[in-house]
Amino acid sequence: MGIGLGVEVENTSMDSFLASEGYPRKSRRYCKVVRCWCGSDALVELPAHGDYQLCRTCGCLLLRCVLAPTYLEELYGEAYFDAHQVAIGLPPLWRRYETDAHDRIPIWMAAILRRFSGGRLIEVGSSHGRFLKELAGAGFQVTGLELDHAMASRAREKTGLDIRCSSLEQIAAASYDVLVANDVLEHLYDPGKMLSDSMRVLKEGGRAFFQTVVFDGWRACPPVVLRPLYHVVLFSRESLERLIPPSGRLMSIEETVFGCSYIVVLKNPATGKIDLRGRV
Ligand SMILES: [Zn+2]
Numbered sequence: 001m002g003i004g005l006g007v008e009v010e011n012t013s014m015d016s017f018l019a020s021e022g023y024p025r026k027s028r029r030y031c032k033v034v035r036c037w038c039g040s041d042a043l044v045e046l047p048a049h050g051d052y053q054l055c056r057t058c059g060c061l062l063l064r065c066v067l068a069p070t071y072l073e074e075l076y077g078e079a080y081f082d083a084h085q086v087a088i089g090l091p092p093l094w095r096r097y098e099t100d101a102h103d104r105i106p107i108w109m110a111a112i113l114r115r116f117s118g119g120r121l122i123e124v125g126s127s128h129g130r131f132l133k134e135l136a137g138a139g140f141q142v143t144g145l146e147l148d149h150a151m152a153s154r155a156r157e158k159t160g161l162d163i164r165c166s167s168l169e170q171i172a173a174a175s176y177d178v179l180v181a182n183d184v185l186e187h188l189y190d191p192g193k194m195l196s197d198s199m200r201v202l203k204e205g206g207r208a209f210f211q212t213v214v215f216d217g218w219r220a221c222p223p224v225v226l227r228p229l230y231h232v233v234l235f236s237r238e239s240l241e242r243l244i245p246p247s248g249r250l251m252s253i254e255e256t257v258f259g260c261s262y263i264v265v266l267k268n269p270a271t272g273k274i275d276l277r278g279r280v
Helices: 012-020 069-075 078-087 093-099 104-113 130-137 149-159 191-201 237-243
Strands: 004-010 029-035 043-045 052-055 061-063 065-067 119-124 140-145 162-164 176-182 202-213 249-255 261-267
Touching (some): 029 043, 065 069, 069 078, 078 093, 104 176, 104 202, 104 261, 119 191, 130 140, 149 162, 191 261, 237 249, 237 261
Parallel strands (some): 119 140, 119 176, 176 202
Antiparallel strands (some): 029 065, 043 052, 249 261
């Protein structure tokens, strides 16, 4: 179903915000969010946190104003890393190829290696490709999906791996043992579809790992998480559980050491077979 969007309008203050983040200054169009991804339109304004609204049905926070879908591609290209993420204090994209290997990637590797020692693995939103490089070194046969053409091309050159400028919808069913999508769900206008598509590409018994930022109360939520335009949905634990499609089984929701984020593990349930590979 996805979030419900109102009509496209101009918004000069959001244009100014994007320019302040380092994106080229130009006029874009924006939409008000009028319905939660869960189908509810019981959305409550939050005067103290004006960029977000609360869904009274599932408990997630939703942006009130998002970029019109036709403008999303430019939001998540290399500019996302080299403009926005530098603005919030992180290194630029290709410096992160080095730094990510020493901070977040060991945490993500541990979550996967606890349950798998190899197999076919696909990462959605693989950006610079360093996580895939480490996974390939650990014995996985890897594929990366990256929607930005330039980033996919540079990551492919740098890693020598199968990194495609492609979407999950284009991947054949039942073709992977493991799927990973870190820091992706919260940016999507239809996160439920992402989970359904993920279950579809997994083999029976396969696992999907999603790291996502969450809303567990205002004190636990640093201001950087609540900036306009990027985190479309901030899930609560309850809303994450609601998001799981009938084709998936929730195995665990674990807090990460980064704070304000969880790793959700789903399984494509085996039907009538003994699952020898996966361990929870
Ligand atoms: Zn909702």
